[in-house]
Amino acid sequence: MTALLEARGLYKSFGDRTVLRGVSLELAAGEVVAVIGASGSGKSTLLRCLNLLEPIDDGQILLGGEDISDPRVGANRVRARFGAVFQSFNLFPHLSVLDNVTLASRVVHRMPRAEAEAKAMGLLDRVGLTGLARSHPDRLSGGQQQRAAIVRAIATDPEILLLDEITSALDPELVGEVLELVAQLAAEGSTILMATHEMAFARDVAHRVLFLDDGVVLEQGTPTEVFGAPREPRTREFLARFT
Ligand code: ADP
Ligand code: MG
Numbered sequence: 730m731t732a733l734l735e736a737r738g739l740y741k742s743f744g745d746r747t748v749l750r751g752v753s754l755e756l757a758a759g760e761v762v763a764v765i766g767a768s769g770s771g772k773s774t775l776l777r778c779l780n781l782l783e784p785i786d787d788g789q790i791l792l793g794g795e796d797i798s799d800p801r802v803g804a805n806r807v808r809a810r811f812g813a814v815f816q817s818f819n820l821f822p823h824l825s826v827l828d829n830v831t832l833a834s835r836v837v838h839r840m841p842r843a844e845a846e847a848k849a850m851g852l853l854d855r856v857g858l859t860g861l862a863r864s865h866p867d868r869l870s871g872g873q874q875q876r877a878a879i880v881r882a883i884a885t886d887p888e889i890l891l892l893d894e895i896t897s898a899l900d901p902e903l904v905g906e907v908l909e910l911v912a913q914l915a916a917e918g919s920t921i922l923m924a925t926h927e928m929a930f931a932r933d934v935a936h937r938v939l940f941l942d943d944g945v946v947l948e949q950g951t952p953t954e955v956f957g958a959p960r961e962p963r964t965r966e967f968l969a970r971f972t
Contacts, residue, residue, distance in 0.1 A: 766941035812882030872903030
């Protein structure tokens with residue numbers, strides 16, 4: 730099995746604080762991997778390094794076998810192969826939902842507007858946001874905004890979806906509608922790497938779980954292994970907070 734995405738020995742520091750300390754991981758096409766770990770353990774930094782939003786200090790990142798951590802690689806071209814959704818709603822506030830969703834298709838992928846909008850409307854319909862397509866993001870609930878952000882991320886048919894605690898800023902009653910959409914995408918065979926504190930969701934949807942502890946992948950395995958029989962005391966300690 731060749732990995733679609735592979736990280737080898739990633740190191741990342743901010744000043745004298747080393748945040749990633751030799752992180753390696755593999756993500757196969759169609760695989761859903763959950764990254765769990767305490768706040769500050771490096772989850773967001775890891776995701777941001779993988780799609781070249783942060784430069785790494787050492788290590789290698791391979792996407793479809795290509796070394797995308799090579800400084801000669803064009804970061805924008807690489808980033809266009811990922812779809813990313815973050816914790817806080819990052820739709821562009823001055824653009825309608827529809828324009829948010831079509832922006833990358835039109836500007837980065839040079840898709841004609843009519844085609845991009847037809848595709849976007851199909852996706853928005855699917856997540857129940859047709860009626861809000863012409864609205865600005867501030868008219869949407871948090872759950873609607875995150876569903877729109879997911880639609881924006883998948884509108885360009887990315888090879889990999891990076892989801893960074895996309896439900897953490899939501900009111901509890903809005904979490905379900907967002908996770909439901911992620912579960913659908915997972916069931917359709919999307920390749921997903923997600924940092925999450927939703928342990929029940931990770932258990933149900935992820936194929937593999939990776940526990941990040943202070944910048945190190947301390948433990949990884951199937952949800953049954955990691956949640957059911959964690960080997961490392963620190964994993965047990967972390968998981969105990971969620972039960
Ligand atoms: P997590 O997502 O697991 O909560 P982060 O990757 O956000 O962890 O942060 C890991 C550590 O890196 C934290 O100590 C955080 O303060 C630090 N950090 C993250 N981004 C930056 C940055 N841009 N500059 C300085 N420190 C940062
Ligand atoms: Mg984070």
